[in-house]
Amino acid sequence: MARWQGQLIKIDDYRWKIPKNYKTGMRVPGLIYASEEMLESICDEQTPEQVANVAFLPGIVGYSFAMPDIHWGYGFPIGGVAAMDVKDGVVSPGGVGYDINCGVRLLRTSLSEAEVRPRINQLINELFHNIPSGLGSEGKIKIEQKEMARLMVEGARWAVKRGFGYEEDLNVTEEGGCLAGADPSKVSDKAVKRGMPQAGTLGSGNHFLEIQVVKEIFDPHIASIMGITEIGQILVLIHTGSRGFGHQICTDHLRVMEQAVSKYEIKLPDRQLACAPIESPEGQDYLAAMACAANYAWVNRQCIAHWTRESFSKIFGKSPEQLGMKQIYDVAHNIAKIEEHIVDGRKLRVCVHRKGATRAFSPEHKDIPRCYQKIGQPVLVPGDMGRCSFIAVGTEKAMKESFGSTCHGAGRVLSRGAARRGIRGGDVVRELESRGIFVKAESVSSLAEEASQAYKDVTEVIDVVNQAGISRKVAMAIPIGVIKG
Amino acid sequence: MKKAFEIIDHTADVGITAYGADVEELFSNAALALFSLITEPESVEEKLHLDLEVSSEDRDSLLVEWLNELIYLFDAKHILFSRFDIKSLTHNQLRATCYGEDFDPMKHKIKLGVKAATYHMLKLDKSGDGCKAQIILDI
Secondary structure, three states: OOOOOOOOEEEEOOEEEEOHHHOOOOOOOEEEEOOHHHHHHHHHOOHHHHHHHHOOOOOEEEEEEEEEEEEOOOOOOEEEEEEEEOOOOEEOHHHOOOOOOOEEEEEEEEEEHHHHHHHHHHHHHHHHHHOOOOOOOOOOOOOOHHHHHHHHHHOHHHHHHOOOOOHHHHHOEHHHHOOOOOOHHHOOHHHHHHHHHHOOOOOOOOOEEEEEEEEEEOOHHHHHHOOOOOOOEEEEEEEEOOHHHHHHHHHHHHHHHHHHHHHOOOOOOOHHHOOEEOOOHHHHHHHHHHHHHHHHHHHHHHHHHHHHHHHHHHHHOOOOOOOOOOEEEEEEOEEEEEEEEEEOOEEEEEEEEEEOOEEOOOOOOOOOOHHHOOOOOEEEEOOOOOOOEEEEEEOHHHHHHOOOEEOOOOOEOOOHHHHHHHOOHHHHHHHHHHOOOEEEEOOHHHHHHHOHHHEOOHHHHHHHHHHHOOEEEEEEEEEEEEEEO | OOOOEEEEEOOOOEEEEEEEOOHHHHHHHHHHHHHHHHOOHHHOOOOEEEEEEEEOOOHHHHHHHHHHHHHHHHHHHOEEEEEEEEEEEOOOEEEEEEEEEEOOOOOOOOOOOOOEEOOOOOEEEEEOOEEEEEEEEEO
């Protein structure tokens, strides 16, 4: 693909602006958070063009943002954030992505590396056995159609009521694990049919469950409030989304939006940016269906967290309580939410699209759990399975600048095909094992696609958002055991 | 014989370029390309057939809808297809009979979970000696 040749204006070492006059039709400028080195790979693809294209969308306010883990997506880039005025703006399924409420959940334990390492094989095998994963995997929970409607409305609480996890998990889940406004009548029969058998499954692709060891604590005070108290402490990170259910909802509504674009005479530079006014029936229907998928994804992570606790309990012969298995937080990184933000000095209700981006609300924000009021919302940033993951918190600067948003992960640099051609799945397993990371996957060949070389280094990503001030890094953990679909 | 399709690389996902002497053949080859990504089509026998009808706004989106219908049938009903007989095709409607069998984990290797056909970089060209389409799939 041709290198992007457009104009980027340096604001400071971590901020680059695409001026509004770069393309006729842009309503706001673009803003890319990146270091000078990262810009190289960002411009290698046409990603900045996508940032500029998003700026065409009606009602967009502030900037069309790109986080440092940005890479090329359909229509919207992955790592993109865009806020639209609810009054005259649009909502776009492409600004959320196919895997609605793909996100991460982090559990802590009171176990140490010394206790877990000797049993890591056993533990990973048990988790692999207990948590359905892989392509076409079907869940252990059998759901009838009527029950599915309840699940869509109630979200994670639906699972807690059925004995999967605890009430207190809900307090430390974004939106309490239930996005309001979910309306199952806006979800197609096809989506329900894809979703029913897949509830409570990890899935495939880049989804995973990792056993991690805390390696560095950058801010001991903030970390301790999250229950991260020492180097060597064991954490569990779960990364999954809404499976075929979310994909079908996105597919269905993109089709509706295709027609809405001509109905409302919206001019778009890319068909995949299809959208409709937020307050139109098409826009409201999408938001109601999207909320169903978001809630489904929270059920998914709630169930998987439960089976994780169960597996630890079995291997270590102690209850989850005795093992200190509390949830630190759960964040969505593919979602659109109606939020209130200050724009040009006045309060404005906006629809914030975060596609491969994480909410990062500041301390004292009303929408974050009471236990985190003093430190800000936990932000969970997974890296690839061979490197590390970060825990950060939201900041006041993020509220002022990026609609309370930050990065979501590492971001791909190699296509899956290129990774498969250059790397062998078996080699990845051996290489990771030689570094003390035990991996179990449904498909070994697909592991090559997820090898470290295929991703940006998440350390560079987190350093940019930390330096730019839109989040503050708190701790870093490395994997010692991974299960993948 | 001209090749039926090619697989193209895309950073986060994967795409296909399908060819055909006419649009019917192109639609059939695009479906074949899809199932060649999901499994080894040679391992799929023609044990069942299904009549499908897909409609859309225009021909480009018809191609997207057609592939999305097949993705749905695999994901929700676990059916793999290996042959597609396009019965009729207008600019916004398609009728086809699809031949294949139920997914059997002992027999079929699943290579890739394709979750959606997208409009991204969608291109459908007709030229003197045939047609060609490019489509990106979300995996």
